[in-house]
Amino acid sequence: MLRRSVFDPRESGNRRMIVAQVRGASVVLWDGARFREATVAKRARTAASVDFSFVAVGDRVAVEGDAGAVRVTSIEPRQSFLGRVARGSQDRIQVLAANAEQAVIVASVADPPFRPGLVDRWALLALRGGMTPVLALNKVDLSTRAAAGRLVDEASIPLEAIYLSAVTGEGLEDLRSCLAGRTSVLVGHSGVGKSKILSRIFPAEEIVSGELSGKSGKGRHTTASARMYLLPGGGHVIDTPGVRMVPIGPMHYTEVAEVFPEIHGAPLCRFRPCSHRTEPGCSVKAGVESGTVPGVVYRRYLRLLEEVGTE
Numbered sequence: 001m002l003r004r005s006v007f008d009p010r011e012s013g014n015r016r017m018i019v020a021q022v023r024g025a026s027v028v029l030w031d032g033a034r035f036r037e038a039t040v041a042k043r044a045r046t047a048a049s050v051d052f053s054f055v056a057v058g059d060r061v062a063v064e065g066d067a068g069a070v071r072v073t074s075i076e077p078r079q080s081f082l083g084r085v086a087r088g089s090q091d092r093i094q095v096l097a098a099n100a101e102q103a104v105i106v107a108s109v110a111d112p113p114f115r116p117g118l119v120d121r122w123a124l125l126a127l128r129g130g131m132t133p134v135l136a137l138n139k140v141d142l143s144t145r146a147a148a149g150r151l152v153d154e155a156s157i158p159l160e161a162i163y164l165s166a167v168t169g170e171g172l173e174d175l176r177s178c179l180a181g182r183t184s185v186l187v188g189h190s191g192v193g194k195s196k197i198l199s200r201i202f203p204a205e206e207i208v209s210g211e212l213s214g215k216s217g218k219g220r221h222t223t224a225s226a227r228m229y230l231l232p233g234g235g236h237v238i239d240t241p242g243v244r245m246v247p248i249g250p251m252h253y254t255e256v257a258e259v260f261p262e263i264h265g266a267p268l269c270r271f272r273p274c275s276h277r278t279e280p281g282c283s284v285k286a287g288v289e290s291g292t293v294p295g296v297v298y299r300r301y302l303r304l305l306e307e308v309g310t311e
């Protein structure tokens with residue numbers, strides 16, 4: 001019989017944990033059994049790429065230390081990330097969440113109104129970071145399920161869509177089964193209901209969602225920083241703060257086309273690569289004429305091109 005090898009201090013003192021929250025210079029880690037605070041060693045910080053946030057929720061890290069004080073010594077390379085251009089910088093990526101399989105893009109049918117262009121942007125960021133984008137259209141109680149379906153159909157959103165209401169609970173089971181056993185991140189504009197949805201899925205957790213607060217009725221509790229919640233059957237969900245802008249940052253126009261199947265899957269154009277804007281012999285423009293490429297899709301594509309350029 002094989003004898004277990006002699007005690008290696010690194011086996012007990014150097015373990016892997018998941019970042020559940022980032023609090024300035026310190027982090028909250030999930031060690032598989034409980035959450036614990038930890039600091040980040042300088043060498044972990046300096047080893048990270050300067051182009052990306054050095055630590056993000058969902059990161060897997062190696063730690064040293066004991067029950068008293070845990071320290072992150074290194075951050076593992078990310079399997080996937082959801083990032084956007086950091087404010088005030090064109091080339092630094094702020095990583096909202098790491099290592100999730102899917103990005104659940106939360107939108108609402110009303111209050112705030114549904115904006116297909118934002119769904120495209122999030123889908124682009126998800127695909128770029130190696131995550132599968134899924135749409136969760138919330139607040140169907142403010143309209144009807146059928147009308148919500150029409151919003152998505154008319155915009156020709158190419159994603160798997162879940163329709164739900166965090167208030168009535170309609171569709172919540174569909175979302176639950178979409179999340180079960182997977183690692184996901186919820187993204188979307190402020191006020192669409194991300195936290196409210198999670199408070200229905202994790203009733204035991206204290207999740208502050210944006211009810212009007214205070215005597216004046218003004219001031220909303222919005223999520224201040226990303227946080228990870230654990231699913232009982234395995235997997236986790238990361239709640240993120242709503243962002244006002246979703247700049248897609250530096251990207252080639254051919255990447256933009258990838259988010260629109262009607263454009264991406266169009267027959268080859270005469271010139272390649274083709275920006276499908278002004279080039280002669282463009283099959284996408286022909287498709288818009290003949291109706292195989294919906295006009296709404298083409299217009300959203302053109303709007304994104306204005307941001308990335310066609311050079």
Ligand SMILES: Nc1nc2c(ncn2[C@@H]2O[C@H](COP(=O)(O)OP(=O)(O)OP(=O)(O)O)[C@@H](O)[C@H]2O)c(=O)[nH]1
Pocket residue numbers: 138139140141142164165166167168188189190191192193194195196197208209210211212221222223224240241242243
């Ligand atoms: N009618 C209706 N209201 C909802 C629903 N879901 C959430 N709300 C309300 O929408 C508001 C915003 O909800 P939050 O869960 O805080 O939204 P959020 O997406 O987490 O917002 P941020 O944290 O700012 O990104 C709150 O007043 C909720 O009560 C829903 O399904 N139907």
Ligand SMILES: [Mg+2]
Pocket residue numbers: 194195196208209210222223240241242
């Ligand atoms: Mg929130």
Ligand SMILES: [Zn+2]
Pocket residue numbers: 269274275276277279281282283284285
């Ligand atoms: Zn073309």
